[in-house]
Amino acid sequence: MIAFSRPSFGGMELRYLEQAIRGGHVGGSGPFTERAETLLEQGHGTGRTLLTTSCTHALELAARLLDLRPGDEVIVPSYAFVTTASAFMLHGGTPVFVDVRNDTLNLDPALVESAITPRTRAICIVHYAGVGATPDTFRGIADRYGLLLIEDNAHSLYGAWRGKTLGTFGQLSTLSFHATKNITCGEGGALHINHPQFVERAEILRDKGTDKSRFVRGETSKYTWVDVGSSWSISDLLAGVLVGQLERFGEIHDRLHAIWNRYHQALSEWAVGGGVRPPVIPDGAKHTSHTYHLRFDSLQTRTRFLNHMRARDVTVVIHYQPLHVSAIGAKLGGRFGDCPVSEDAGDTLVRLPIYASLSDAELDHIIESVGSFAP
Numbered sequence: 001m002i003a004f005s006r007p008s009f010g011g012m013e014l015r016y017l018e019q020a021i022r023g024g025h026v027g028g029s030g031p032f033t034e035r036a037e038t039l040l041e042q043g044h045g046t047g048r049t050l051l052t053t054s055c056t057h058a059l060e061l062a063a064r065l066l067d068l069r070p071g072d073e074v075i076v077p078s079y080a081f082v083t084t085a086s087a088f089m090l091h092g093g094t095p096v097f098v099d100v101r102n103d104t105l106n107l108d109p110a111l112v113e114s115a116i117t118p119r120t121r122a123i124c125i126v127h128y129a130g131v132g133a134t135p136d137t138f139r140g141i142a143d144r145y146g147l148l149l150i151e152d153n154a155h156s157l158y159g160a161w162r163g164k165t166l167g168t169f170g171q172l173s174t175l176s177f178h179a180t181k182n183i184t185c186g187e188g189g190a191l192h193i194n195h196p197q198f199v200e201r202a203e204i205l206r207d208k209g210t211d212k213s214r215f216v217r218g219e220t221s222k223y224t225w226v227d228v229g230s231s232w233s234i235s236d237l238l239a240g241v242l243v244g245q246l247e248r249f250g251e252i253h254d255r256l257h258a259i260w261n262r263y264h265q266a267l268s269e270w271a272v273g274g275g276v277r278p279p280v281i282p283d284g285a286k287h288t289s290h291t292y293h294l295r296f297d298s299l300q301t302r303t304r305f306l307n308h309m310r311a312r313d314v315t316v317v318i319h320y321q322p323l324h325v326s327a328i329g330a331k332l333g334g335r336f337g338d339c340p341v342s343e344d345a346g347d348t349l350v351r352l353p354i355y356a357s358l359s360d361a362e363l364d365h366i367i368e369s370v371g372s373f374a375p
């Protein structure tokens with residue numbers, strides 16, 4: 001069976017893990033954490049990066065920085081990961097679900113302005129599949145209404161929009177290093193901060209609400225409880241693995257791009273002939289090849305496709321189910337028909353395997369299997 005996703009580790013990840021164990025600093029805020037944060041800051045070209053235990057926790061840290069009060073609203077796409085919405089809810093906010101565009105499945109700017117109310121505090125965009133969600137447009141809207149822009153950048157490390165790196169448009173952006181992401185340390189994430197006023201408080205919130213970072217830097221003689229935070233620092237063992245992955249970023253990405261381009265070339269004629277929609281990459285987007293997805297005309301056709309691929313030993317998987325009609329979304333008032341594109345994508349989208357260790361023979365077999373399906 002060809003797996004859907006598989007991490008790609010080289011030699012250095014193991015070496016750095018061993019070095020972290022032998023070095024003795026295995027808790028948070030160690031030397032590998034510092035190295036990974038520096039590499040990510042250099043990669044973004046601006047701002048401060050704080051490694052966290054996950055992207056979910058980075059989103060929670062962002063939510064805490066907003067100091068949400070009951071009734072405060074955060075606009076999120078309905079077609080998104082659960083914690084893109086729940087992180088804000090867990091820290092006092094109410095997610096407001098807005099539909100996505102039919103081409104890129106990114107939040108639709110044309111629908112966002114009418115969702116803004118006097119209680120709106122922030123807009124959180126997802127660069128779905130690593131394709132920029134017109135972040136310049138959203139930054140303009142957010143600035144006009146005095147809102148914060150947050151980028152859930154879990155799919156899109158070092159992608160760009162109109163020449164500017166994704167993750168640098170919002171005041172805050174988040175990354176995931178979960179096992180299924182382009183580079184991984186198993187479980188991990190980061191908060192990237194482009195707004196200097198948030199840096200010191202974010203360090204405090206990540207470190208149990210204490211000013212321990214100042215103590216470690218020798219700026220204070222003792223550390224104490226100064227804010228209501230949590231334990232969101234990553235172990236230096238995992239940060240070591242992450243440094244190894246960051247150093248191999250170019251190699252991993254070249255392979256992901258080659259696979260993505262091969263799918264796109266080999267399947268385009270088949271897709272057009274069968275009414276299947278391949279991914280759309282708009283002008284201005286430098287995408288990250290995080291996902292290669294296809295959309296069929298109906299749930300029935302997709303189910304036939306899933307069975308067809310399973311019979312040929314290829315794991316293909318569906319993606320998000322629209323959040324506004326989930327059990328929690330419905331409690332918040334979401335109804336079928338509110339976000340028709342998200343609902344359609346939930347029924348019709350399938351993702352093909354894409355990871356650096358996918359072999360050419362496996363790729364050939366997947367393409368041949370897809371091409372033999374009659375939509």
Ligand SMILES: *Cc1c(COP(=O)(O)O)cnc(C)c1O
Binds near residue numbers: 081189
């Ligand atoms: C994976 C993912 C997350 C959550 O990442 P974790 O590191 O597993 O918490 C959040 N948002 C998006 C868009 C994701 O793809």
